[in-house]
Amino acid sequence: MDSLRIEATSCSPLIDFDAEAGTLRIEGESYPENSFDFYAPVFSWLEDFLKEPAPAVVLDIGLSYLNTSSIKCLIDVLEMLDTANAQGRPASVRWHYDRDNDRALDMAEEFKEDVTLPFDILAR
Amino acid sequence: MSRWTVPRGTTEMSAQERRLLDWVQRLEETGDNAGHPLMEEFRTLAAEHRKLMRQLTKIATISDRMHTDSRQMAQVLHAAAQTDPLTQLPNRRHMIERLESELGRIARHGGSFTLVMVDIDHFKAINDAFGHAVGDTALVETARILRQNLRGHDLCARWGGEEFLILLTETDQEQAKTVAEKLRRLVDDHRMRVEGRDIHITLSLGIAAHRPDWTADACIQAADDALYAAKRAGRNRWAA
Incomplete structure (x- = not known):
């Protein structure tokens, strides 16, 4: 399966999904004009990827700003992984936040709250 | 985990969620609904509905955090955009905004104010003789003296290189002369x-009381003109 890479812009994050290694990375700021359009290829890639038998999946997230529709998209991404994890496909999340920003930590906790897969919140 | 146990996390169950749960329970307890083949479908639908409710609350909570963050x-x-980084005084932009709002206030409610344009005498000579670091320290010290000897509702801004502009609210020309003389004498x-040297600086000050038909620019120009009168008259003095 092909990997997925979308370069970052000033208003959209880097998407770097390596199918072979099972490492997924979302990094930057997310307030594209149309979040649902932006994340559509992410969803379809993930859907295909999670269908195939493959090694454990690790999602690294480093997002410092998300608009409301991006929050919705990210919750959906987490839910896809959470479902896969519950069905026996090991998946985990590492959330990287800026240690100088207390609110960034609170926000990570909010994302973590409703999923059951391993979810590490790491200061950087 | 049964479908109806309270999900993990700190978010409390909303009244809306509670109503949904009560609804499902009421249906199950009515007649022989519990065994009806559609009951299972209904439970699934209700669970999906509840999940969406929770997700909506979550999205709103996270989004609020983002907004608070951005606002702050x-x-x-x-x-920062209104402050001069060296002296920590309000900057030119801040003074212009305040001057405009002061003019608006006077137009509506009457009253007056006076501007005092302040310039450090022979500042270039200090810079040339002792270096820019010493010049900067002299600016910071002067700014401190000016600010500490004005009332809380007056505004002292760094106007340019070695120029300060003071807005004295509810002050006429005569009162402003007393303030200008006090500041001149203090400095x-x-x-x-500074760096082991004694630096002596003096100020020239130009005073201009606001007149009813004046624009902000006209007030500033008048204070500037008075300042140059003080300079021409020999410096270390004020003119009105």
Whole structure:
């Protein structure tokens, strides 16, 4: 399966999904004009990827700003992984936040709250 | 985990969620609904509905955090954009905004204000003789003296290189002369010890009371003209 890479812009994050290694990375700021359009290829890639038998999946997230529709998209991404994890496909999340920003930590906790897969919140 | 146990996390169950749960329970307890083949479908639908409710609350909570964060950052930036980094005095932009709002206030409610344009005498000579670091320290010290000897509702801004502009609210020309003389004397009497040297600086000040038909620019120009009159008259003095 092909990997997925979308370069970052000033208003959209880097998407770097390596199918072979099972490492997924979302990094930057997310307030594209149309979040649902932006994340559509992410969803379809993930859907295909999670269908195939493959090694454990690790999602690294480093997002410092998300608009409301991006929050919705990210919750959906987490839910896809959470479902896969519950069905026996090991998946985990590492959330990287800026240690100088207390609110960034609170926000990570909010994302973590409703999923059951391993979810590490790491200061950087 | 049964479908109806309270999900993990700190978010409390909303009244809306509670109503949904009660609804499902009521249906199950009515007649022989519990065994009806559609009951399972209904439970699944209700669970999906509840999941969406929770997700909506979650999205709103996270989004609120983002907004609070951005608002606070905007406030910090706004404050920084209005402050002179060297002296920590309000900057020119801040003074212009305040002057406009003061003019608006006077137009509506009457009253007056006076501007005092202040310039450090022979500042270039201090810079040339002792270097820019000493010049900067002299600016910071002067700014401190000016600010500490004005009332809380007056505004002292760094207007340009070695120029300060003071807005004295509810002050007429005669009162402003007293303030200008006080500031002139305080700086003249002060000895700044910078890097082992005694630096003596003096101020020239130009006073202009606002007149009813004046624009902000006209007030500033009048204070500037008075300042140059003080300079021409020999410096270390004020003119009105």
